[in-house]
Amino acid sequence: MYQKYLFICFLLAVAICEGGYQNIKIKEFMSQNNEIFTYINEILDDEAGPDYFLWKIENVQQQIVSGINYKMVVDYQKKDDPNQYTQFEIIVYDQPWTNTRKVTALEQKNLRVDNKKQNNFKYHGWVDLDAKQFSEKFSQIQKLILSKLIPKFELEEDTSIIEIKSVKEQFIAGKTYLIFVQLSDGKLYKGTLYENPWSKKMEVVTVELEED
Numbered sequence: 001m002y003q004k005y006l007f008i009c010f011l012l013a014v015a016i017c018e019g020g021y022q023n024i025k026i027k028e029f030m031s032q033n034n035e036i037f038t039y040i041n042e043i044l045d046d047e048a049g050p051d052y053f054l055w056k057i058e059n060v061q062q063q064i065v066s067g068i069n070y071k072m073v074v075d076y077q078k079k080d081d082p083n084q085y086t087q088f089e090i091i092v093y094d095q096p097w098t099n100t101r102k103v104t105a106l107e108q109k110n111l112r113v114d115n116k117k118q119n120n121f122k123y124h125g126w127v128d129l130d131a132k133q134f135s136e137k138f139s140q141i142q143k144l145i146l147s148k149l150i151p152k153f154e155l156e157e158d159t160s161i162i163e164i165k166s167v168k169e170q171f172i173a174g175k176t177y178l179i180f181v182q183l184s185d186g187k188l189y190k191g192t193l194y195e196n197p198w199s200k201k202m203e204v205v206t207v208e209l210e211e212d
């Protein structure tokens with residue numbers, strides 16, 4: 001009877017491991033599977049197009065089969081419209097011993113977010129940083145942000161940043177920073193800085209006037 005009980009428990013364990021998806025911590029996934037994420041990122045960048053940039057990884061799951069299925073939900077934000085997103089759910093099958101890696105499912109849906117009603121959605125998952133320490137670490141950041149702000153908003157060439165008010169950070173394929181700056185024109189602006197330490201890439205991907 002005891003052996004029968006152990007056998008049933010074993011079957012249940014196998015069914016759980018090989019059946020449903022299990023959640024993975026995003027940072028853990030990124031540190032251990034950067035090659036797979038790079039593969040996914042390249043596919044989604046093409047799907048989203050040049051008007052969108054990677055905003056947030058909502059969640060990552062894995063399923064053990066003869067290999068591993070990775071399921072990810074990823075948000076892309078439109079560069080010239082901070083309330084417009086496109087969301088992807090992608091499944092990639094990976095079997096290292098046969099060098100097999102392929103997309104088995106890909107779904108896309110567009111999301112329109114009301115900035116005044118759903119600020120929690122926009123900043124969920126972002127962590128506040130010390131603005132002074134950030135400014136000291138990235139001394140070139142003011143020049144990068146101004147190079148985007150001045151032509152977009154037709155500001156005077158001598159416009160300067162009075163203060164970096166606050167900074168938020170999100171860990172994706174590298175890091176994305178939200179930087180809130182006070183300019184000499186008296187208005188508050190927001191810039192999104194993307195940093196990828198593996199490719200040594202750093203760029204300001206979007207700038208916006210921050211509404212009250």
